[in-house]
Every structure is written in C-alpha cells, then in structure tokens.
Amino acid sequence: MKWNLRLVAAQRDIWKASELQRMLADAGLTISAGKMSGLWSGQPVTIRLDDLDVICDVLNCTPADLLIPEPDKAAARRPDADAPDASPAAAAAGGQEPIVRRHVGRLQPPR
Template structure:
C-alpha cells in the first residue's frame, strides 16, 4: 500500500454556513479585496477543488469567510495498492472491490 495525500475542498460548505448560497455572492466581496475574477472563475473555484490556488485568493477567501486555510483545505490520506508490472516496476492503482463469481463443476 502507498499512502498518498489528497484533500477535501470545503469552500462551498463554508459559504453555506455563512448563508452564501450563490457562487456569484463571492464576486463583489473578492473585488473589494482587490481580487478580480469572472463569475465563471468563481463558479469553478467554488464547485471544483483547485489544482493551483493563488495565495492572494486564498487569503481573501479566508478573510471573507473568517476562517483559516485549514478550514478550507482538509488533507486526507488516500491509500493505493501497489502491484508489480512487467519489467520490475511498480504501479499504484486504486483499490476497487470486485464481485466474486462462484463457478461450480459443470457450469460455465
């Protein structure tokens, strides 16, 4: 098993706790802090975990929501199974359950 780190993006949850239910609610609040993002960019920021995040945007979100970066980003471990491949290399794969099939003699 390989321990890989992932994260949970909690922006939508924190917005809801503060009665902010529309992604467009953030646009003017960010603009007040000098962050100019389009409605589409803010929508993606709220609905999808970002792969990269500008530090100014992170600080502005924390200020608007009165939270810390730890409130917005929750690290979580993702366990992956390692199996050997041809050539001696290892490949990490997600663990997925398989349905078992019982074959009795004479059945196919």
C-alpha cells in the same frame, strides 16, 4: 485534499457564488465568472496562495477550513510494498534493459 469552499460559505450565510465573487472583489480580488464557478462548484486544480489569503479573510476562516485532508486517497497513490521497484536501476538488475532517451537540443551554450 477536498475543497470545502461551498460549505464554509454556507456556514456564513453566503449561498450564491456571485455573492462571494462580489465580496472578494470588494476585498481586492477580482475573479472571472469561469474561475469563480470552478472554485464554487468544483475542485480547483490550483489556487494562488495570495488568493487563498483573501478568500480566508473574506470568509473569516483558515486554509484548514477550506482544505480537508483525505489520507485514504494519499495512501492509494503510494506504491505497494509487494510490487517490484520500477526504477531503472532495479530494471537493469532484474535483467531488463533500461530505457535510453536521446537528448534533443543544444548541448553547449551559445557562443
């Protein structure tokens, strides 16, 4: 997904992050300067749906305006059809030993 906040804001004559930050605060969403900088100039790793609702309300847009799909990136993450299966069952069937992980911690609930 591509984050499109800056373009959507510019289409509504909002040119500064501080201006949008003030508008969001007026709508009840207080955003720190650091988080606002990330939303304005970068690609946020996460965004709360409640915050997205307020941003869309302030900008009079929809989430589809802010989040642009990038199908090429999604396709690049899929494993190749020609590549061997990397599952443990496939590894065992291919003669390789599966990785055995030792459980650390409590096995039974406390009494």
